[in-house]
Amino acid sequence: MNWIAIAVTFKLALLTAAVLLIVGLPIAYWLTFSKWRWKFIVESVVALPLVLPPTVLGFYILVAIGPHSPVGRFYSDVVGHPLPFTFEGLLLASILYSLPFAVQPFAAAFEQVDRRLIETSWTLGVSKLKTFFHLTVPLSTAGLITGAVLSFAHTLGEFGVVLMVGGNIEGETRTVSIDIYDEVQALNYTGAAKTAMLLLAVSYGVLLLVYAMNRKVWAVWPQR
Amino acid sequence: MIRLIIALCMLLITGVNRSAAEEITIAAASDLNFAFKEIVAEYEKATGNHVKLTLGSSGNFYAQIQNGAPFDLYFSADIAYPRKLEEAGLTVPGSLYQYAVGRIVLWTGNGSHLDFSKGLEILSEPTIRKIAIANPKHAPYGRAAVAAMEHAQVYDRVKDKLVLGENISQAAQFIESGAADVGIIALSLALAPPMQAAGHYWEIPADAHPPIEQGAVVLRSGKNQESAKAFLSFIQSAEGQRMMKRYGFVVPSPR
Numbered sequence: 155m156n157w158i159a160i161a162v163t164f165k166l167a168l169l170t171a172a173v174l175l176i177v178g179l180p181i182a183y184w185l186t187f188s189k190w191r192w193k194f195i196v197e198s199v200v201a202l203p204l205v206l207p208p209t210v211l212g213f214y215i216l217v218a219i220g221p222h223s224p225v226g227r228f229y230s231d232v233v234g235h236p237l238p239f240t241f242e243g244l245l246l247a248s249i250l251y252s253l254p255f256a257v258q259p260f261a262a263a264f265e266q267v268d269r270r271l272i273e274t275s276w277t278l279g280v281s282k283l284k285t286f287f288h289l290t291v292p293l294s295t296a297g298l299i300t301g302a303v304l305s306f307a308h309t310l311g312e313f314g315v316v317l318m319v320g321g322n323i324e325g326e327t328r329t330v331s332i333d334i335y336d337e338v339q340a341l342n343y344t345g346a347a348k349t350a351m352l353l354l355a356v357s358y359g360v361l362l363l364v365y366a367m368n369r370k371v372w373a374v375w376p377q378r
Numbered sequence: 379m380i381r382l383i384i385a386l387c388m389l390l391i392t393g394v395n396r397s398a399a400e401e402i403t404i405a406a407a408s409d410l411n412f413a414f415k416e417i418v419a420e421y422e423k424a425t426g427n428h429v430k431l432t433l434g435s436s437g438n439f440y441a442q443i444q445n446g447a448p449f450d451l452y453f454s455a456d457i458a459y460p461r462k463l464e465e466a467g468l469t470v471p472g473s474l475y476q477y478a479v480g481r482i483v484l485w486t487g488n489g490s491h492l493d494f495s496k497g498l499e500i501l502s503e504p505t506i507r508k509i510a511i512a513n514p515k516h517a518p519y520g521r522a523a524v525a526a527m528e529h530a531q532v533y534d535r536v537k538d539k540l541v542l543g544e545n546i547s548q549a550a551q552f553i554e555s556g557a558a559d560v561g562i563i564a565l566s567l568a569l570a571p572p573m574q575a576a577g578h579y580w581e582i583p584a585d586a587h588p589p590i591e592q593g594a595v596v597l598r599s600g601k602n603q604e605s606a607k608a609f610l611s612f613i614q615s616a617e618g619q620r621m622m623k624r625y626g627f628v629v630p631s632p633r
Contacts, residue, residue, distance in 0.1 A: 222445075237446075238445050338551055339548050
């Protein structure tokens with residue numbers, strides 16, 4: 155089994171989930187509590203990676219961060235090397251690609267929190283930020299974990315985007331799914347089968363975790 | 379939870395850190411799939427350097443290198459790509475080297491009873507439903523396959539049966555697995571042990587298609603140009619050429 159590819163994949167998935175946990179919270183909060191009439195426009199943008207072919211997303215990211223774009227040139231001037239085909243570029247792509255997998259469960263969880271509790275907190279003079287961290291977040295734990303875990307799992311299985319912006323470099327952008335593709339082309343079916351089995355087991359384990367967690371929430375607070 | 383995630387991230391970041399040893403990143407056309415795994419292993423044993431090998435279609439690598447892919451060395455199945463990179467000033471001057479001329483073969487699995495004595499004309503047989511080749515859009519071996527079929531005047535009759543591999547290794551996998559009945563692949567892949575065990579081949583005459591001239595070049599954006607040059611010299615050495623020949627490559631006479 156290709157342990158380097160496994161390490162790269164887990165590192166990528168963990169960092170993606172971690173970043174989305176931080177970036178996703180304010181987006182989900184805004185999506186839940188904003189009363190803006192045109193909110194649906196933003197909602198659609200966030201959900202776009204769910205329906206967009208990964209090659210389309212990958213192509214746009216490649217063009218956007220490549221040496222011919224202002225953003226790409228700025229990055230390579232500052233850091234000293236271009237962003238595509240690096241781990242950092244892949245991380246950026248994964249964050250965009252898995253955004254809805256984090257934001258949607260977050261928003262759904264915030265939606266479930268009793269508005270009366272939040273408003274009571276506000277009227278008692280607790281700041282919105284404090285209310286969020288001491289009331290909304292603790293009451294949404296299951297949703298937050300679901301979002302983080304799903305974005306983690308989704309990144310594990312990412313293929314098209316990695317193929318477009320990753321470049322299949324060992325220890326850098328060769329993820330497990332790409333490694334399986336390589337092994338099949340090298341006619342090493344045993345190697346491919348082992349890695350595929352690992353990915354299957356981890357994916358199933360992750361989903362078991364998500365469903366088990368959400369069942370518990372439902373059982374403790376059956377009706378509201 | 380967050381603290382746990384951060385801790386795990388730190389662990390992984392330090393765990394997968396790049397080592398300090400000499401390291402080169404090579405983008406190689408996938409007809410080198412089996413030959414290069416052997417050559418790279420030999421090179422690593424001889425020098426102690428580490429080679430990160432990425433296999434794929436030459437045309438894709440060309441596009442990726444233009445977009446800033448961090449490869450040190452590029453082995454293309456079509457020398458036109460490295461030439462274009464040289465013209466664009468993306469290579470180390472004077473490093474372009476024609477390392478081989480490739481050959482293509484008609485390949486079919488052990489279970490089939492196709493008689494290759496008729497040459498490419500056999501492709502028009504109704505029992506053949508799928509013919510695997512590499513995608514001629516960006517894979518030089520795919521272009522050679524199309525040229526050879528045109529030369530044999532069967533292309534128009536069989537083009538609806540073609541299935542395209544993303545690169546020549548994938549085309550080989552399509553036929554090895556039996557998903558396609560027959561395919562046109564690189565001789566270097568047909569000579570690889572797993573392919574030899576699974577089927578037989580017929581060499582398509584070299585004059586049936588423009589020569590598949592293959593070129594390697596050291597890239598200017600690479601971090602380890604000296605090590606890249608060393609690997610290129612290893613390919614040019616008697617030992618490197620012997621291994622390339624064993625995989626059916628026509629190698630240039632030693633310098």
